[in-house]
């Protein structure tokens with residue numbers, strides 16, 4: 590089916606195609622579409638895990654950036670996702686960068702985007718956040734308002750304000766400190782600045798929730814795939830006390846890359862598209878390496894959500910066996926269509942059987958244990 594629709598969508602510019610599909614699914618026609626075109630979703634008991642304080646029916650979710658207006662939760666359920674992430678949401682509304690700002694690289698099955706955190710702002714989205722369902726895991730992706738003058742203490746307060754609006758909503762908070770598309774989007778991506786951010790948010794949350802501590806939702810920090818192993822080690826050190834206190838659950842690895850490696854599209858075409866974050870298969874190796882390093886550094890004690898270039902069962906399995914308990918999709922959906930979620934679930938279930946495993950949690954980090962076993966021979 591998607592093979593028929595894709596040429597029509599690809600005849601439009603990438604952002605218009607995105608807006609048409611998401612606008613349709615968010616409109617009153619959305620439920621009609623999902624009834625007329627039922628996804629062949631199945632339940633796979635072996636894919637179920639207890640994570641983030643709830644039962645997730647499967648490990649496949651939609652990545653941040655797809656649902657900036659908090660209106661696609663039902664679409665995620667329709668696709669058969671086990672969880673969903675809305676945002677990025679910033680304290681103040683932002684129009685993002687001028688259009689065009691989203692481009693396809695079809696021969697690489699990749700995207701370049703410089704959306705620049707366009708969103709309605711946390712105060713305006715408060716009602717949607719409060720109305721998030723209780724029976725489905727939805728993460729809220731927060732970022733700093735993309736205005737270069739908001740730095741230092743102002744940046745901390747800005748991030749804090751976004752968190753304040755999201756307090757008690759959804760199932761987890763994803764702190765996006767790795768947006769490559771604004772001059773200041775990576776303000777908190779280094780160990781010293783992340784330390785300041787986590788300390789500020791922890792104090793603020795404790796003060797605001799002193800009477801309702803159960804309202805606190807676990808944090809994940811979303812990283813760039815362009816960080817060195819050394820920096821990752823420092824980031825893990827910074828995060829450890831917050832993981833110990835139960836404030837932070839772990840990491841989302843990774844965001845898009847500023848690099849232009851692993852592309853077959855000719856360099857001139859890529860150059861002409863201008864700056865932006867690259868996603869899809871070209872980011873797969875980098876992002877997987879971050880997952881592998883995080884798992885090694887933390888001995889598998891931090892939750893890792895793997896994202897970047899997942900387009901089939903093999904790429905999803907690679908993330909999980911290298912340490913991700915959950916995975917997310919964005920660019921893969923654009924190229925492979927909505928059936929990708931179900932194909933990956935069926936593929937992971939089959940992989941478990943092949944390996945004689947009974948639950949997906951047993952596959953998490955398997956590649957490290959194999960490596961260790963081989964080294965001990």
Ligand SMILES: Cc1cc2nc3c(=O)[nH]c(=O)nc-3n(C[C@H](O)[C@H](O)[C@H](O)COP(=O)(O)O)c2cc1C
Pocket residue numbers: 652653654655676677691700702704706730765811843844845868869870872896897898899917918919920921
């Ligand atoms: C158009 C677009 C917008 C995005 N917006 C956000 C965002 O607001 N916050 C965020 O943390 N990540 C954002 N991302 C990054 C994705 O969530 C994901 O980390 C990245 O695209 C790599 O996954 P993929 O290769 O499956 O696309 C965006 C990606 C794209 C393509």
